[in-house]
Structures are given as structure tokens and as C-alpha cells.
Amino acid sequence: MQDFGDILHNQVLLIAIAACLIAQVLKVFVELARHGKLNVRSLVETGGMPSAHSAFVTALAMGVGQALGWASPDFAVAAVFAVIVMYDAAGVRQAAGKQARVLNQIIDEFFQGEHHFNEERLKELLGHTPFQVIAGSLLGVAISWAAELAY
Numbered sequence: 001m002q003d004f005g006d007i008l009h010n011q012v013l014l015i016a017i018a019a020c021l022i023a024q025v026l027k028v029f030v031e032l033a034r035h036g037k038l039n040v041r042s043l044v045e046t047g048g049m050p051s052a053h054s055a056f057v058t059a060l061a062m063g064v065g066q067a068l069g070w071a072s073p074d075f076a077v078a079a080v081f082a083v084i085v086m087y088d089a090a091g092v093r094q095a096a097g098k099q100a101r102v103l104n105q106i107i108d109e110f111f112q113g114e115h116h117f118n119e120e121r122l123k124e125l126l127g128h129t130p131f132q133v134i135a136g137s138l139l140g141v142a143i144s145w146a147a148e149l150a151y
Contacts, residue, residue: 012063019059019143023052023136051128051136053089057082058140066148090133
């Protein structure tokens with residue numbers, strides 16, 4: 001069995017993680033540009049621009065394709081995984097965020113009267129717009145491609 005420390009030598013994994021982290025850091029700057037204030041919570045929140053999920057899985061798929069070949073079964077698995085994650089980020093999770101927004105509005109209106117229910121708000125920013133997913137995906141491709149050129 002290989003040592004667990006060998007993970008630190010997995011170039012494909014490290015580049016994918018770097019793409020995810022870079023996307024998360026970029027969210028702070030996008031929020032700063034859009035709202036004029038520093039929101040450090042963007043580093044750990046889901047949703048927003050660009051999609052870190054998309055950058056992560058796209059860089060992973062690109063790295064597998066670059067390392068093992070574009071016709072390899074490993075690349076096929078990584079590519080299908082990436083498509084599912086990105087579809088979920090822009091589809092299912094985005095819809096859940098819209099539902100949360102409506103439910104929060106109902107709660108706000110309901111609690112204007114005299115009611116005794118839990119007022120806990122739901123998280124509204126769960127998913128991504130298609131543009132955020134595409135931007136994250138392009139970021140993942142660019143980072144993986146740049147890393148390949150550097151080595």
C-alpha cells in the first residue's frame with residue numbers, strides 16, 4: 001500500500017485543489033467590486049462568481065485528460081463527473097436557492113403578525129447561474145492548462 005503522503009505528489013489533484021481555492025479567493029474580489037465592501041465570508045460560502053465547484057471539477061478532468069490521455073476511461077469518468085457537478089450547481093442547487101428565497105419571503109410576511117413559529121431563515125445562495133458555472137469552468141481549464149505548460 002502506498003503512503004498517504006503520496007497524495008501530496010498527485011499533480012492532478014493539487015492543481016484541481018488550487019483551481020478551487022483560486023476561484024474562492026476570486027469571489028472575495030468580485031464581491032468587493034460589486035458591492036464596494038470586503039466580504040471575507042465569500043471564502044467559505046457556496047454560490048457566487050465564479051463557481052469554485054466548476055473550476056475544481058473542470059481542472060480535475062483536464063488534468064486527467066492531460067496526464068492519461070483524452071481517450072482514456074479515466075478522463076471519461078472525470079468528464080462525466082464534472083458535467084454532473086456543474087449541472088447540479090446551475091440546476092438543482094440554483095432552484096433550491098430560489099425556493100429558499102420564496103420561503104424566506106413567506107416567513108418575513110408571516111411574522112409581521114403575532115405567530116409563534118421558528119423564524120430561522122434558509123440559505124438562499126446555494127447554486128450558481130449558468131454564467132457563473134461557465135466562468136468557473138473556464139477558470140479550471142485555464143489553471144490546468146497553465147500548470148501543464150509550467151511543467
